[in-house]
Amino acid sequence: MQFQLSDELIEKIEYLIEQKNDEELLLHLEDIHHADIAEILTELELDEATYIIKLLDSDKTSEALMELEEGVRERILDNLSPKEIAEELENMDTDDAADIIAELSEERQQEVISQIIDEEHADNIVELLRYDENSAGGLMAKELVKVNENWSVTNCMSEMRAQAENVTRVHSIYVVDDRNKLKGRLSLKDLLTARSNAHIRDVYIPQVDYVNVHTPGDEVARVMQKYDLEAIPVVDEMGRLVGRVTIDDIVDFIREEAEKDYQMAAGISEGVEADDSIMKHTRARLPWLVLALLGGFISVTVLGTFEDAMEKYGALFFFVPLIAAMAGNVGVQSSAIVLQGLANNTLRGSLMKRLIKEVGLSLLNGVVLAIMLALGGTFLLGFDYIYGVTVGISLVSVIVIASLIGTFVPIILDRQGIDPAMATGPFITTSNDIFGILIYFSIAKAILGF
Amino acid sequence: MQFQLSDELIEKIEYLIEQKNDEELLLHLEDIHHADIAEILTELELDEATYIIKLLDSDKTSEALMELEEGVRERILDNLSPKEIAEELENMDTDDAADIIAELSEERQQEVISQIIDEEHADNIVELLRYDENSAGGLMAKELVKVNENWSVTNCMSEMRAQAENVTRVHSIYVVDDRNKLKGRLSLKDLLTARSNAHIRDVYIPQVDYVNVHTPGDEVARVMQKYDLEAIPVVDEMGRLVGRVTIDDIVDFIREEAEKDYQMAAGISEGVEADDSIMKHTRARLPWLVLALLGGFISVTVLGTFEDAMEKYGALFFFVPLIAAMAGNVGVQSSAIVLQGLANNTLRGSLMKRLIKEVGLSLLNGVVLAIMLALGGTFLLGFDYIYGVTVGISLVSVIVIASLIGTFVPIILDRQGIDPAMATGPFITTSNDIFGILIYFSIAKAILGF
Numbered sequence: 001m002q003f004q005l006s007d008e009l010i011e012k013i014e015y016l017i018e019q020k021n022d023e024e025l026l027l028h029l030e031d032i033h034h035a036d037i038a039e040i041l042t043e044l045e046l047d048e049a050t051y052i053i054k055l056l057d058s059d060k061t062s063e064a065l066m067e068l069e070e071g072v073r074e075r076i077l078d079n080l081s082p083k084e085i086a087e088e089l090e091n092m093d094t095d096d097a098a099d100i101i102a103e104l105s106e107e108r109q110q111e112v113i114s115q116i117i118d119e120e121h122a123d124n125i126v127e128l129l130r131y132d133e134n135s136a137g138g139l140m141a142k143e144l145v146k147v148n149e150n151w152s153v154t155n156c157m158s159e160m161r162a163q164a165e166n167v168t169r170v171h172s173i174y175v176v177d178d179r180n181k182l183k184g185r186l187s188l189k190d191l192l193t194a195r196s197n198a199h200i201r202d203v204y205i206p207q208v209d210y211v212n213v214h215t216p217g218d219e220v221a222r223v224m225q226k227y228d229l230e231a232i233p234v235v236d237e238m239g240r241l242v243g244r245v246t247i248d249d250i251v252d253f254i255r256e257e258a259e260k261d262y263q264m265a266a267g268i269s270e271g272v273e274a275d276d277s278i279m280k281h282t283r284a285r286l287p288w289l290v291l292a293l294l295g296g297f298i299s300v301t302v303l304g305t306f307e308d309a310m311e312k313y314g315a316l317f318f319f320v321p322l323i324a325a326m327a328g329n330v331g332v333q334s335s336a337i338v339l340q341g342l343a344n345n346t347l348r349g350s351l352m353k354r355l356i357k358e359v360g361l362s363l364l365n366g367v368v369l370a371i372m373l374a375l376g377g378t379f380l381l382g383f384d385y386i387y388g389v390t391v392g393i394s395l396v397s398v399i400v401i402a403s404l405i406g407t408f409v410p411i412i413l414d415r416q417g418i419d420p421a422m423a424t425g426p427f428i429t430t431s432n433d434i435f436g437i438l439i440y441f442s443i444a445k446a447i448l449g450f
Numbered sequence: 451m452q453f454q455l456s457d458e459l460i461e462k463i464e465y466l467i468e469q470k471n472d473e474e475l476l477l478h479l480e481d482i483h484h485a486d487i488a489e490i491l492t493e494l495e496l497d498e499a500t501y502i503i504k505l506l507d508s509d510k511t512s513e514a515l516m517e518l519e520e521g522v523r524e525r526i527l528d529n530l531s532p533k534e535i536a537e538e539l540e541n542m543d544t545d546d547a548a549d550i551i552a553e554l555s556e557e558r559q560q561e562v563i564s565q566i567i568d569e570e571h572a573d574n575i576v577e578l579l580r581y582d583e584n585s586a587g588g589l590m591a592k593e594l595v596k597v598n599e600n601w602s603v604t605n606c607m608s609e610m611r612a613q614a615e616n617v618t619r620v621h622s623i624y625v626v627d628d629r630n631k632l633k634g635r636l637s638l639k640d641l642l643t644a645r646s647n648a649h650i651r652d653v654y655i656p657q658v659d660y661v662n663v664h665t666p667g668d669e670v671a672r673v674m675q676k677y678d679l680e681a682i683p684v685v686d687e688m689g690r691l692v693g694r695v696t697i698d699d700i701v702d703f704i705r706e707e708a709e710k711d712y713q714m715a716a717g718i719s720e721g722v723e724a725d726d727s728i729m730k731h732t733r734a735r736l737p738w739l740v741l742a743l744l745g746g747f748i749s750v751t752v753l754g755t756f757e758d759a760m761e762k763y764g765a766l767f768f769f770v771p772l773i774a775a776m777a778g779n780v781g782v783q784s785s786a787i788v789l790q791g792l793a794n795n796t797l798r799g800s801l802m803k804r805l806i807k808e809v810g811l812s813l814l815n816g817v818v819l820a821i822m823l824a825l826g827g828t829f830l831l832g833f834d835y836i837y838g839v840t841v842g843i844s845l846v847s848v849i850v851i852a853s854l855i856g857t858f859v860p861i862i863l864d865r866q867g868i869d870p871a872m873a874t875g876p877f878i879t880t881s882n883d884i885f886g887i888l889i890y891f892s893i894a895k896a897i898l899g900f
Binding site: 069225252261282320324347354368373377430 | 724760782
């Protein structure tokens with residue numbers, strides 16, 4: 001039952017496009033899901049993809065367009081006239097239509113909107129464009145099913161049938177008063193089991209979770225996850241029902257946020273995908289590398305100040321990358337755990353308790369590793385035992401400091417209102433490199449005296 | 451409308467528990483959502499939390515128990531008798547009940563199951579326990595609404611009313627034949643608009659996405675995301691409908707997987723949270739640190755072989771952490787992008803094309819950084835220009851090699867059927883440290899001759 005994209009299928013479609021055999025093409029594509037059409041479009045040349053978009057019904061292509069990666073979609077839309085884009089948008093839910101329009105240049109936005117025939121649809125899209133794309137207003141769709149508290153159940157059923165025609169999935173039915181203020185909700189289950197002569201005000205559930213148009217996306221995601229909601233109504237400043245956010249948009253939002261966090265931790269500052277251009281990759285990656293290079297300059301300088309040690313204790317320099325790497329690894333581990341705790345809101349208890357725990361944990365790990373290092377350095381690598389002792393003691397200190405930096409830098413940033421994810425990856429590894437080296441040679445100097 | 455956990459509320463509840471004032475307690479807690487009850491339980495002492503669980507109706511506490519973190523839940527369940535646990539399970543959906551039972555010791559599992567009064571419920575739970583927890587069978591619930599293709603719409607409505615009583619959310623209605631084989635689906639919308647004397651076989655939609663009990667969880671998540679499904683039916687080897695997976699479980703699954711990937715990239719091998727015990731943290735973190743330490747031994751050895759350079763070109767050693775850090779950062783960036791491409795299935799095109807692109811990208815970044823390093827080393831840090839040239843040339847080579855390792859190690863692991871996430875974090879940084887140092891000194895030796 002699962003659709004499998006094959007080279008044969010792509011070749012067949014390309015052949016049919018070349019032959020302009022529209023009839024065969026339609027026959028091949030009619031039973032394919034729009035998400036699979038999107039995969040096919042990605043594999044085709046731009047002109048071929050445009051040909052398919054123009055050929056197929058816009059109720060299918062509009063959904064396929066939504067599934068495309070932004071870069072591919074942008075190029076296809078450039079090939080379409082404002083009127084053709086408007087036709088696609090007519091068949092989209094308002095939230096998807098607004099997302100697509102937002103990708104166009106401002107001039108083109110005007111042209112496209114003026115070509116949308118359904119005026120209410122156009123109005124709704126224009127309204128959605130006003131909101132920040134990462135707020136509830138930017139995530140919501142205008143499509144929903146709502147009933148007035150003063151209606152009867154029978155009355156309501158026929159009204160709902162009409163409304164449901166425009167809504168892909170009904171989820172909850174929202175109950176409003178005469179001024180469109182959100183009063184509560186009605187589940188389909190309740191409606192199925194309610195007496196038909198009852199009034200809505202007698203059967204609806206007055207408790208309903210909702211968010212405001214300005215609620216940030218991650219807060220919407222948190223509430224929907226916590227309460228296992230599949231749709232949440234959105235109200236304006238006056239408490240009037242203006243839209244709803246559905247779980248499929250939140251699933252995409254969660255995945256994108258997770259990818260951004262992951263990339264941030266890897267030192268990539270702009271959402272990029274493997275197939276993006278070299279320039280886009282460079283923009284996302286080079287800034288962090290430059291930062292790391294500047295940090296490297298500091299580590300060179302720090303090492304330079306211990307040049308005196310080279311003549312008598314040159315072997316100390318052989319352990320530098322080991323110490324720096326351990327500091328980096330421990331720092332990244334600690335910061336990853338704190339960041340997830342901050343994101344999930346599970347970081348409880350006082351700072352002092354956390355400090356004691358982190359010191360305990362890093363001392364335990366540090367001592368185990370230091371003993372391994374001291375023994376390995378002396379017996380395995382054959383250095384004089386004084387080196388083993390020196391690097392061992394240094395390692396414990398470096399690990400404790402690195403884990404404290406990794407734990408508390410994100411917490412402090414978070415309290416200052418700065419995104420703590422900034423503190424992961426290159427930032428933590430670079431600063432821990434520097435501190436690690438400084439601590440290592442300071443301890444070595446104290447022990448060996450140079 | 452949003453619930454806010456406050457110290458006052460917790461103190462009030464603790465006071466009422468101490469006074470054994472059950473009436474007041476029930477009054478305080480009755481309007482609180484079960485997800486918020488879970489937050490309250492987390493803040494209370496174990497005995498207090500147990501008191502609340504025993505006091506409240508099990509239809510509320512069963513859902514609150516599901517929302518708790520595993521560690522907290524485990525301790526509370528230890529305080530309950532098998533009979534009390536069985537009562538909680540009676541009120542849970544089968545998938546949640548199976549998840550909770552799976553956390554108990556085998557002996558306790560038997561005791562609890564034997565205390566479940568509803569025999570069908572117990573049977574269903576036992577069936578679910580058979581499946582791997584990360585497969586569709588392990589994620590699914592037995593609760594669903596299904597109708598026979600031979601029924602009439604009227605007939606179906608009354609049957610559905612009865613079935614819907616046991617199902618939290620209806621989503622789709624599944625259509626089966628007389629042998630329970632999945633034939634298709636019926637949307638609530640269709641049912642609302644269908645003539646009441648029609649037969650199900652005349653109105654149902656024969657296309658339906660489904661998965662097999664053995665389909666891995668990430669594949670279920672991929673299909674549900676791609677096709678924007680809110681529930682997907684699960685069939686057994688014979689095509690018989692045995693359960694369904696709902697989107698709320700998939701949302702949790704996606705979040706947990708993202709957290710695991712993030713932790714894996716940070717060198718944490720077991721799902722841990724900030725508040726877990728020091729022993730659990732050590733188990734999750736120490737193995738990677740030991741691996742990094744062993745890698746460090748290799749870097750010490752590699753550096754040792756270039757000891758001869760120390761006398762004449764000692765300053766070369768000052769640049770070691772810089773070179774190693776750059777190699778690590780570039781490797782982590784490359785591997786993060788490839789891993790996400792592999793996870794999203796968006797890595798298209800041939801290996802050769804990817805190789806050319808990666809070399810191009812890393813050459814571009816490498817040359818920019820190398821020029822900065824050469825100029826910075828010579829004019830900013832005041833080293834002889836020959837050092838600047840040497841470290842500059844080395845940096846380009848190191849960056850190219852590091853990005854190739856970061857890109858292709860995950861791809862090769864993936865093709866060998868090994869989880870490519872293993873190749874991130876400490877593994878990549880450690881191996882790139884070693885290769886980076888080796889390349890750096892080899893180039894320096896070729897240029898300077900020692």
